[in-house]
Amino acid sequence: MVFQKRSSLEMESGGGSHVAEMPRVPKSARGKRSIRKKESQGQVMCAFDLLATVAGKLLDEGEGSLGNASSGTPAVDASPKDVRVKQEQCDEEAKHFKNEVMDQDSCNESALVSHIAFQRPVNHNGRKGEDPEGSHAVIEDPKAKSEALDKESSMISCTKAELGCSFAAITDRWSPESVESGAFTGDAAAIAMPATTSGFHKNAPDMYNLLDPMDVDVKPPPLVSSDSTGEMPLYGNKIRRSTSFPRVPKGGAGFTVDRDEDDDDKSSGCTHPSTATNRGFRPNCTAGHSRVKKLLACKHRKVAPARMHKGDLSYSGEHCEIPFTFSFFEENCIDGSHIQTSLLYSYLSSLILLDVDRKPSFRNKKMYYTRQRTQRSTFKRRKMFDRHSAQVSEEYAKANTKFAARDSQTVSLEANKGTNSTAFQKSHESSDCHVKLRIKSFKVPELLIEIPETATVGSLKKTVLEAVNAILGGGLRVGVLHHGKKVRDDNKTLMQAGISHDEVLDNLGFSLEPNCAPHPSQLSPPEDNEFMETVDTTEPLARIAPADSSSKHGEVDASQELALAPLSANYQGSDHDFVHSPGGMSSPDKASTNSRAIVPVTPADSNAGAIVPANKAKRSPEQGQRRIRRPFSVAEVEALVLAVEKLGTGRWRDVKLRAFDNAKHRTYVDLKDKWKTLVHTASISPQQRRGEPVPQELLDRVLAAQAYWSQQQAKLQPKTPPLAEALLLT
DNA sequence: TTTAGGG
DNA sequence: CCCTAAA
Known part of the structure; x- marks a missing residue:
């Protein structure tokens, strides 16, 4: 830092x-902290990361057609509301990422990749191109996408927004300052994306450089180092003057907590990731977002915390939850390849590298959702994915994916629509060491959506889509289980993990997990067999908080930040500014401390409904508010x-x-x-x-x-x- | 305003 | 963290 x-x-x-x-x-x-940086980290690419990366590239190149490069602005077509919502979501995501950074280093990369990869597939028809700078490549043309997905234009906007969010998350992850500084914008995201994609494995410093352009307000701290990447003071004005005293054995020195500018509200918004971010975005957004949007946004926020507050579900009495089944169907088979294009697919793509030639087409895919049951006159609908009620299946036939791992190992994945999320079938491939996997389906975390009764079906669809996009786009990460045990080491090669071409792949499983929630592994290392538990973790993930719930999202942010605060000799008292980058955690103990710290804090904060972007004004704007909790x-x-x-x-x-x-x-x-x-x-x-x-x-x-x-x-x-x-x- | 404690 | 009595 x-x-x-x-x-x-x-x-x-x-x-x-x-x-x-x-x-x-x-x-x-x-106060002594080894600042040495983890070298291994980020240097070794885990197989999946690699896959994801490669996939992203391929998609990008071969499929560049999907999107038009134009999108520097995620919200171009999106309606203002959408944009706004998305942005909010982005904030949330960014925040989550921050947490994530701390709690899971290795996983982070994967997650990041996933985001990237995910985004790409979504847009398909478009120009083919790679933009010279590649910076815009990521953002696809909303239009194209809309056609592809559905007729609802709204979806498009959502998607875009989503992209923006993802970017934000990514950006945030690597370059906290950019986000907090408020510099983060669609453009920034666009720029960041490419860099991230291509330089994904670079060290934090590198990333920083890549992202650097984004820093509008903040100048890279003089001391920036690889380690510091994660935690940088942002907001120029916010750069805190911190004091650090090496502790003197007996006395003369003292600790001073740095001043935090924190006036939660007044701070330029940098203070709290979410808060700040939101603000930053707002300017661009048009007001008047629909309730649905809000809800969605809320939901997104909720995604992060694994746990929910009691209050979360009991929003207002006027709402009731309606369980929904959400599923994707393959509408068409394209090219006889049976490529299923669902959002999942795209997500999946992060894991799987598809041959360029065989890229699945998303154009004709449609998403269907089935309403299973409705309760009274309510606005709230609860969608459950996977384990609860819905199942998403992803399928593409013969989508051979190849990716070269360090060891030149190539893995091919075949995902078939199926029922069991963890079931796999292995098919033998000639003699090479390629592993073929068939992912029958993925479990999707529960998703809660609240929508007005008066909303149209179209809007519902849109909402659901947004929610799904949100989840898939940024709220999830993939977990790999082998023989029932989670494979946590992303740096392992498949071979090292025991996943070999000649092995029974039934033992291999994948899970979608919220990437915002503290990773179970961190919480309880001993429990490796929580594959199923993944679900639990995941469940809260998608909850959508009511738009109107009063929000103290600011709180959440603040808390999280604090939680993240590094335990350093010099306490930087600021509330904000604490962003951790993978590089930031060097010493083992430090890391452990941090990660642990996050655990308790995050949940609490998030739960408080803080995630909801509600109108601050709504709830006694004055002073009656209870101060946000800042552990x-x-x-x-x-x-x-x-x-x-x-x-x-x-x-x-x-x-x-x-x-x-x-x-x-x-x-x-x-x-x-x-x-x-x-x-x-x-x-x-x-x-x-x-x-x-x-x-x-x-x-x-x-x-x-x-x-x-x-x-x-x-x-x-x-x-x-x-x-x-x-x-x-x- | 600051302390000291209970809530 | 909040609220307050006391100082």
């Missing part, structure tokens, strides 16, 4: 001489502990000034409260603790400081003579 650091001297000039020093043992280790990051805790150790427990204002002067969202009351909770936390068993784990070391210090200062207080208070005191203490 790149932080600007300033001398700490200004802060703690007199620190060392301060009152009492804590008897604590200096922890030299603290203390480890860095903040450390800063707090340090300050309290030095100042004591009764001088919260001073503590604030000393260590959180720049963190506007942390009041002395907050610090006091936090201390209270820390003391409590330290006194309970680790198993009972929740949220981002606080290093035991810090907790120990908390207890020590608490004890120490309590004692000091006791001494002064009673004014008892030293003797008495001694006696008492004894």
Whole structure:
């Protein structure tokens, strides 16, 4: 991460001489963070990534026809509403990505690829071209797509929007600043896309460079390094002046939490990814988005968090949920290739490389949705994918896909429409080491959609499509299971993973998982057999929150950001600015800490319905609002502990000034409260603790400081003579 | 406003 | 985090 650091001297000039020093043992280790970067990361391309990448390229080249290059602006044809919605979604996605970055490095790449690949297939008829710069290649012509998919023009817009979102996500992932800075726009996305696609495996730094052009507002931090890519201060004005103090064993130095500009609202919007992003987009969007759109957007937001709030489902009484079955049908067989083109297909393409010649045509595909049941007069419809009610099948015959892996291994996948999502059939291929897989179907995460009763069927279709696109486009990632175990190492070759051409592929399975939710693997490594659990994780994914639900999406963002906040010696107190890039996580412990941190935080935040982009105004715009929850990051805790150790427990204002002067969202009351909770936390068993784990070391210090200062207080208070005191203490 | 605590 | 009594 790149932080600007300033001398700490200004802060703690007199620190060392301060009152009492804590008897604590200096922890030299603290604050030391190996910044070494993971080299392996990103260098090795996992087979799937490779596939995806190749597929994307092929599609791009061979199929360039799909889209027209024009799309620098995702929303060209889209109606303003759509655009807006999508943008919002994008925000969400971006946010998710951020999380994702932390929680799954290896997976990220795949996800990214998926996005890219996915996008391409969608548009088909179009120009063929590759645009010189390739920057626009990604964005397809909405029109073409519309024809291909359906008659509803609306769909087109949706698609486009979706693309934009995906881009956003990607961009965000690699170049947080771009997103936060608000520089992210359709154009930016367009530009980013190509780069991403082609340079996908590049290291973060490279990515940064590629994305660089996008940075409008922000200049690359001087210190940008590969590691820092992920976390960069954004928004020029937002670049925080952070202070970092190397911790001094006894005293003179202090931690200061950087000021965060955070006024959630006022900040240029960079502060909270989602919030900021939204704002950034808004300008471009036209107001008046339909409820459906909103809903969709909400849904999208929801996608990230695996868990939902109780409230999520109980939106307003006026809505009821209607389960839906959503399925794709192959409408036509093209070229006798039986190519099924569903969105899934496109998604699938990320995994599978199709021969250029055999590219499936999406044009005639139609999506059908079946309404299974309706409840009263409700607006809300619940669509369940896969395991719940609907099943999506993807099929393409003989779509041989080849991709060259590092080891020159080629894999061919054949997906047939089927019933079982995990079933595979392996077909033998001559003698080469090619693996042929047949994916009968994918399970799709549940999707919740809310739509007004008055909406037209067309709009419903459109909504559903959007939702699906949203999910497929950015909310999912693919999981690979082998023999019931999740193959987490994306860098493994198929061969290494035991997936060989002569093996029974029945043992191989794929799953669609929300890429926003913390990956189970991170949460509970031991449980490798959660293939089925994937579903659970996935389920909440697609929920669409009611548009009107009051939203505090800002909260979500903020929280997440905090969660992501790196545990670094120098706490950058800002609420925003914390974007992590794969490169950012270098030290193992750091990484682990981060990932864990995310877990608790993300869910909570997201759940709060925060994801809903609701009109802020709606809910008491004034001040009655409860402040958004912003869990203390480890860095903040450390800063707090340090300050309290030095100042004591009764001088919260001073503590604030000393260590959180720049963190506007942390009041002395907050610090006091936090201390209270820390003391409590330290006194309970680790198993009972929740949220981002606080290093035991810090907790120990908390207890020590608490004890120490309590004692000091006791001494002064009673004014008892030293003797008495001694006696008492004894 | 700041502390200190309960909610 | 919020709310408040007290200081």
